[in-house]
Amino acid sequence: MNETRRSILEAIADGPVPGPELAESNGVSRAAVWKHVEELREAGFEVESGPRGYELVGVAEYNGPAIEYGLEAPFSIEYHESIGSTNDRARELATDGETDVVVLAGEQTGGRGRLEREWSSPAGGVWASVVYRPDVPPARAPLFTFAAAVATANAAREAGVDARIKWPNDVVVPVDDEGGYEKLAGILTEMEAETDRVEWLVVGIGVNADIDAETLPAGATSIREQAGAFDRRVFVQRLLEQFHAQRDLEGVIDDWRDLALTLGQRVRLELPEDVLEGDAVDVTATGALVVETADGLEEISAGDCEHLRPTESGR
Numbered sequence: 001m002n003e004t005r006r007s008i009l010e011a012i013a014d015g016p017v018p019g020p021e022l023a024e025s026n027g028v029s030r031a032a033v034w035k036h037v038e039e040l041r042e043a044g045f046e047v048e049s050g051p052r053g054y055e056l057v058g059v060a061e062y063n064g065p066a067i068e069y070g071l072e073a074p075f076s077i078e079y080h081e082s083i084g085s086t087n088d089r090a091r092e093l094a095t096d097g098e099t100d101v102v103v104l105a106g107e108q109t110g111g112r113g114r115l116e117r118e119w120s121s122p123a124g125g126v127w128a129s130v131v132y133r134p135d136v137p138p139a140r141a142p143l144f145t146f147a148a149a150v151a152t153a154n155a156a157r158e159a160g161v162d163a164r165i166k167w168p169n170d171v172v173v174p175v176d177d178e179g180g181y182e183k184l185a186g187i188l189t190e191m192e193a194e195t196d197r198v199e200w201l202v203v204g205i206g207v208n209a210d211i212d213a214e215t216l217p218a219g220a221t222s223i224r225e226q227a228g229a230f231d232r233r234v235f236v237q238r239l240l241e242q243f244h245a246q247r248d249l250e251g252v253i254d255d256w257r258d259l260a261l262t263l264g265q266r267v268r269l270e271l272p273e274d275v276l277e278g279d280a281v282d283v284t285a286t287g288a289l290v291v292e293t294a295d296g297l298e299e300i301s302a303g304d305c306e307h308l309r310p311t312e313s314g315r
């Protein structure tokens, strides 16, 4: 956002400020102040003008400037009303050398899940892709997926949803005591890396936010279905702030464990070449699932996981 506009916004957020005072403190003309205020209004900021000056009374819109405003994380937001896939656009920005940008869309027409599966992305969802250039070796990159799952689950919990995490990348809501769930959000992380260094990461986060769950695939739920009305703009801000707070990856695995629905479950894992059944007992420091099978402990770093029932010791 333009610096003068941001400074005006900050000033009028705490109460009314007369136009001439804003002009003087920003070193611009009164006409320029009026123009900035009009542009803020067009961007969805509700600015009232009264005898005591201009005052910000609310933020109605869901768009780039509205989300950047009050966001306590150093991301810029590139908002699209409709786009094919935010991950595709984020990959373009990443290859152009950008970082700390979040591509956010109102709806996606070509949303992708893992292994080129379709990701249903109607209007009202939170479809976001964070472009990052972290200074970590590729082996630690999966931890950003874990950080995104923790951030999403925590932001959903703040909105009143009993969100938990299913290994590796799903945020879910339990429907029984047996490990059954409905899916609230999914994460798709893509990266470019050399042997010892990550060049860029795109962390794609899809949350069924303000969506009628009936319009989603079977087995899906939404924040609206779980918790009723909520502010989608504040939800995105909290999600991005929580994600940023875990930038150094300290404590991510501990936080993930606390939210995990998968640990303590009998699981079936579909691996690229194999199917494996066992008890999910832990995750490793790099996010691999530790499974106790009839043949001993196995560490699984990628695959699809199905919850069968709680383990004997988990009961």
Ligand code: BT5
Pocket: 084, 085, 086, 087, 088, 108, 110, 111, 112, 113, 114, 115, 117, 118, 119, 120, 121, 126, 127, 128, 129, 169, 170, 183, 184, 185, 186, 187, 188, 204, 205, 206, 207, 208, 216, 217, 219, 220, 221
């Ligand atoms: C995922 O894949 O869970 C990752 C989803 C990532 C989506 C985000 S949105 C922003 C960014 N831009 C993109 O294009 N993608 C990312 P996976 O674990 O493969 O799960 C996919 C499966 O979930 C599908 O095969 C469906 O069964 C189911 N599914 C599809 N849409 C869903 C939805 N909206 N909610 C819940 N489940 C869904």
